[in-house]
Amino acid sequence: MKACRVNEFGPPEAIVLEDLPLPIPAAGEVLVRVAAAGVGPWDGWIRAGKSALPQPLPLTLGSDLSGTVAAVGPNVSAFRPGEPVFGVTNPRFTGACAEYAVAQAGMIAHRPEGLAEIDAAALPVIAATAQQALFDQAGLQPGQTVLIHGGAGNVGALAVQLAHQAGLQVIATASERDAASVRSLGAGRVIDYRTARFEDEVTGVDAVIDLVGGDVQARSFRVLRPGGALISAVSEPDRQEATRRQVRAAFFLVQVTSAALNRIAALVQAGRLVAVVGTVLPLAAIRTAHEMLEGTRPHPSGKIVLRVALEDSKGASDTRARAHT
Numbered sequence: 001m002k003a004c005r006v007n008e009f010g011p012p013e014a015i016v017l018e019d020l021p022l023p024i025p026a027a028g029e030v031l032v033r034v035a036a037a038g039v040g041p042w043d044g045w046i047r048a049g050k051s052a053l054p055q056p057l058p059l060t061l062g063s064d065l066s067g068t069v070a071a072v073g074p075n076v077s078a079f080r081p082g083e084p085v086f087g088v089t090n091p092r093f094t095g096a097c098a099e100y101a102v103a104q105a106g107m108i109a110h111r112p113e114g115l116a117e118i119d120a121a122a123l124p125v126i127a128a129t130a131q132q133a134l135f136d137q138a139g140l141q142p143g144q145t146v147l148i149h150g151g152a153g154n155v156g157a158l159a160v161q162l163a164h165q166a167g168l169q170v171i172a173t174a175s176e177r178d179a180a181s182v183r184s185l186g187a188g189r190v191i192d193y194r195t196a197r198f199e200d201e202v203t204g205v206d207a208v209i210d211l212v213g214g215d216v217q218a219r220s221f222r223v224l225r226p227g228g229a230l231i232s233a234v235s236e237p238d239r240q241e242a243t244r245r246q247v248r249a250a251f252f253l254v255q256v257t258s259a260a261l262n263r264i265a266a267l268v269q270a271g272r273l274v275a276v277v278g279t280v281l282p283l284a285a286i287r288t289a290h291e292m293l294e295g296t297r298p299h300p301s302g303k304i305v306l307r308v309a310l311e312d313s314k315g316a317s318d319t320r321a322r323a324h325t
Contacts, residue, residue, distance in 0.1 A: 003098035004286045007058045009049030012290035015061065017283075023102045025073035030105050032085060036121035037096040038064030039286070039304040040154065044293040046094065052253070053092055061286070062096030063088045065103065066111055066120035067308075076105045078258070084111040086120035086265075088256040093125070097286060099308060109261035112269045119275035122303035123158075127264045127273065129233050129254040130159035130209075134166070137231040137252050138207040142167030147202060147223060150211035151187055152178035154303050155233060157276045159209055160185045165272045171205065173198055173216075178301060185276075199223050210234055221245050278302025282309075 005018045025031045043061050045051050066086040069079050079085060087108030089095040095102060111120050133155075134140050146163050150156040151172025163170045164186025172187040179190040191198045199222045206228050208220040213234035220230055221241050230237050230249040242249035267273035278300035281289055289304045291297035 001099040002283065003060045004062065004283065005058055005060055006047050009047065009057070012047070012287040012294065014047060015287050015290065017286075020060075020098070022100055025071055025076075025102050027074040028076060028105050029073040029102050030069055030076060030079050030085070030108060031071040031073075032065060032067040032101050032103055032108070033070045034065050034096065034099060034101050034308040035067040035117040036065070037062045037098075037101075037283070037306045037308055038121045038123075038125070039097075039289045039293065039306060040064065040125055041293060042093055042125070043097075044290055047290060051093075055092060055094065060095045060098050060101075062098070062101070062306075063090075063093035064121050064124045065089065065096040065101055066117045067101075070100060072105075078105060079108070079110075084117075085109065086111045086115070086124060087258070087261050088124050097283065097306060097308075099283075106258055107256050107261075109258045109265060112265040115265070115268050118277060118280055118305050118307065121305050122154075122275040122277050123264060123268075124256055124261060125254060126155045126303065127158050128256045128260045129155050130162050131260065131263065132252065132254055133209050133231050133233055134159060134163055134168075134207075137250055138209065138229045140166070140168055140207055143169070144206040145169040145171065145204075146207045146209060147198065147205045147220070148172045148187075148209045148211070149198075149216055149220070150174070151182040151185075151190065152301050153211055154276070155211050156209075157182070157185055157302075158273065159211070160187050161273055162267075165267070171202055173212075181301070207231060210237070221247065221249075276302040277305055279304045280307055281305075282307055 003020045069083045089103045152174040170187045171189045173193045174182045176192045204225040210217045210232035224247045226246040232251045236251040237249035292299040
């Protein structure tokens, strides 16, 4: 099988397409014939050697996937060969950018009817991150107000949808170019971060979902009500500042489980959550995908997804920007 490998950490040029033996699933694992694999910022960190987790070399990139069960290992009863699935490979977030990938059975779920393979590969990590930030970490309830930084980003676009569907008052930061799209996803108000300082525009919010980090995170303490929460999926907030402001602050790493994926699938089936895919490329163009992650190559807003097809050795790129309502 073909697999996108990293033998030495480095820039996108460090990625090579290699032939590997077909993997064999161990106990509790499933072998997936990959139809599509998502590409996210964490893939760039892993490739560059900047992952927060140990990443022994050599490795195959990729975590998000959709495809069909090819085989199951011992002690797996929830999945059978031929069933369509989607999810994440393993806790190290590696192995998906290949024609076949081994995934832990507890980190995948059945792909619901009507959810396209490309869209399914775009959802697992970012949808679970958005869901856990809003509800598991921030503990938001209907009627409360949330400020979501990076509302046009991959996680942000899903967080806006989920917050709106849950009956929250949604404020988001985004560029003016993306404002209309973010409003269409459910934001009641969009603040252009390039022309306005959000802390001058809002105050007393129940929670801030930080998907940006840095100075934006530091300034976010000012807009929280006492007892509010600053939840970051990027970096650890200043705990001393949180204590001084009488708010709660936390950084978390997403936990992708079959249960979380089943909740996401139910939302998709109910028409309450849509994937925002910006660019679709063939597996062989993974370096291009990583150049897009690095910002050295332009691309539309939305998730980057690799189309993986055993019979497709040439595959032309398919770039699409889609607005959802």
